[in-house]
Amino acid sequence: MHDGSLLLEVHTLDSFTPTPADRFTFGLWTVGNPGRDPFGPSVRATQSPNRIVAKLAECGAYGVNLHDEDLIPFGSSAQERDRIVGEFKAALEDNGLKVPMATTNLFSQPIFKDGAFTSNDPRVRAFALQKTMRAIDLGVELGAGIYVFWGGREGTESDACRSPIEATKRFRGAIDFLCGYVRDQGYDLRFALEAKPNEPRGDIYLATTGHMLHFISTLDEPERVGVNPEVAHETMAGLSFVHSIAQAMEAEKLFHIDLNGQRIGRFDQDLRFGSEDLKQAFLTVRLLEGGVGNAPYEGPLHFDAHAYRTEDDDGVWEFAVGCMRTYKILKSRAVAFDADPDVQEIIQARRDAALDPLLDGGYSSEAAAAISAATIDVTAVAQEGLGYERLDQLLVEHLMGVRG
Numbered sequence: 001m002h003d004g005s006l007l008l009e010v011h012t013l014d015s016f017t018p019t020p021a022d023r024f025t026f027g028l029w030t031v032g033n034p035g036r037d038p039f040g041p042s043v044r045a046t047q048s049p050n051r052i053v054a055k056l057a058e059c060g061a062y063g064v065n066l067h068d069e070d071l072i073p074f075g076s077s078a079q080e081r082d083r084i085v086g087e088f089k090a091a092l093e094d095n096g097l098k099v100p101m102a103t104t105n106l107f108s109q110p111i112f113k114d115g116a117f118t119s120n121d122p123r124v125r126a127f128a129l130q131k132t133m134r135a136i137d138l139g140v141e142l143g144a145g146i147y148v149f150w151g152g153r154e155g156t157e158s159d160a161c162r163s164p165i166e167a168t169k170r171f172r173g174a175i176d177f178l179c180g181y182v183r184d185q186g187y188d189l190r191f192a193l194e195a196k197p198n199e200p201r202g203d204i205y206l207a208t209t210g211h212m213l214h215f216i217s218t219l220d221e222p223e224r225v226g227v228n229p230e231v232a233h234e235t236m237a238g239l240s241f242v243h244s245i246a247q248a249m250e251a252e253k254l255f256h257i258d259l260n261g262q263r264i265g266r267f268d269q270d271l272r273f274g275s276e277d278l279k280q281a282f283l284t285v286r287l288l289e290g291g292v293g294n295a296p297y298e299g300p301l302h303f304d305a306h307a308y309r310t311e312d313d314d315g316v317w318e319f320a321v322g323c324m325r326t327y328k329i330l331k332s333r334a335v336a337f338d339a340d341p342d343v344q345e346i347i348q349a350r351r352d353a354a355l356d357p358l359l360d361g362g363y364s365s366e367a368a369a370a371i372s373a374a375t376i377d378v379t380a381v382a383q384e385g386l387g388y389e390r391l392d393q394l395l396v397e398h399l400m401g402v403r404g
């Protein structure tokens with residue numbers, strides 16, 4: 001049996017110890033998760049936000065993110081709100097922790113049982129906007145630059161209840177309205193939309209990051225809005241998380257990220273980062289860090305995950321440090337992988353000094369003529385082995401720590 005500080009001492013012995021420079025963040029709802037699930041109650045004590053701030057700082061995190069209700073209990077008076085916010089700001093200051101992201105809880109209160117922005121009831125839609133405007137004010141007061149929208153209740157079990165076309169229009173109307181509010185207030189705040197295919201609703205609208213990326217292009221102010229992809233959510237949909245974030249990065253829309261672990265075909269597990277599908281986690285970190293020659297992601301690295309229900313308080317902080325250590329270890333593995341000449345030989349094998357510039361230069365009538373005239377040995381090309389078995393084995397050996 002050891003306490004949290006001993007745990008941290010053990011973990012500070014190597015170069016993978018998290019520091020604020022790594023930009024790691026957790027939500028109050030993540031390390032604060034008391035282990036409640038649909039089949040049983042809490043197994044851990046509720047922690048105060050200020051205690052979470054102190055513990056996260058001790059673990060080397062950069063920041064803490066929150067929903068309005070994670071900090072201010074629903075229905076608090078204005079004085080109560082101001083007192084809580086004042087004490088929370090003092091805790092942030094004392095511990096040197098930032099609040100890079102804030103969001104609204106639009107899913108817990110019973111009024112949102114059939115959605116918030118997409119509800120058929122205008123009273124619910126108005127309340128959702130009212131709650132979000134207040135929560136945006138709170139986020140900005142705490143210094144947040146990113147505001148996340150996760151529409152957990154925006155969906156259906158019985159699709160006969162509303163036109164899904166109308167739901168899309170209502171969701172767009174709400175985001176356009178809130179962009180207007182942010183402009184009007186002169187806030188320096190960007191929005192990040194988080195997709196999920198199902199749970200808690202049978203089907204949630206705008207189910208994947210790809211859906212969100214298109215939706216953003218239909219907004220009044222698309223520049224203000226990007227995405228917040230989550231490992232678990234794309235994996236639940238059976239998709240490649242790496243491909244999802246790559247599309248977002250290429251579109252310069254990766255404003256935020258929710259890292260965690262998930263097995264395909266299961267409920268939203270929100271497990272410790274890297275605890276499932278290490279290869280996908282490795283490829284995710286490699287991409288985020290610019291390992292394939294792309295511009296790196298420079299925003300906060302948020303872990304939207306929680307400790308197993310089996311854990312006590314020590315286990316929660318073991319979980320938090322584990323998420324961060326795994327990220328840093330994977331980062332060093334990715335650097336070693338890309339520096340491995342055997343890896344580069346396979347990846348670079350098919351460069352062609354004549355054809356590459358011709359294909360990369362866009363259309364011109366000269367390029368069209370040259371490509372039309374090129375002689376390509378279809379049979380020989382098709383017969384070449386690409387070496388990807390070797391490449392993947394090298395990846396696995398780097399991951400297992402026997403190379404580099």
Ligand code: GLT
Pocket residue numbers: 029067103104148149150194230258304
């Ligand atoms: C909730 C959800 C997460 C979202 C959070 C932001 S709340 O925990 O499961 O995926 O990111 O609203």
Ligand code: MN
Pocket residue numbers: 150194230258304
């Ligand atoms: Mn999330």
Ligand code: MN
Pocket residue numbers: 230232233268269270304
């Ligand atoms: Mn999740």
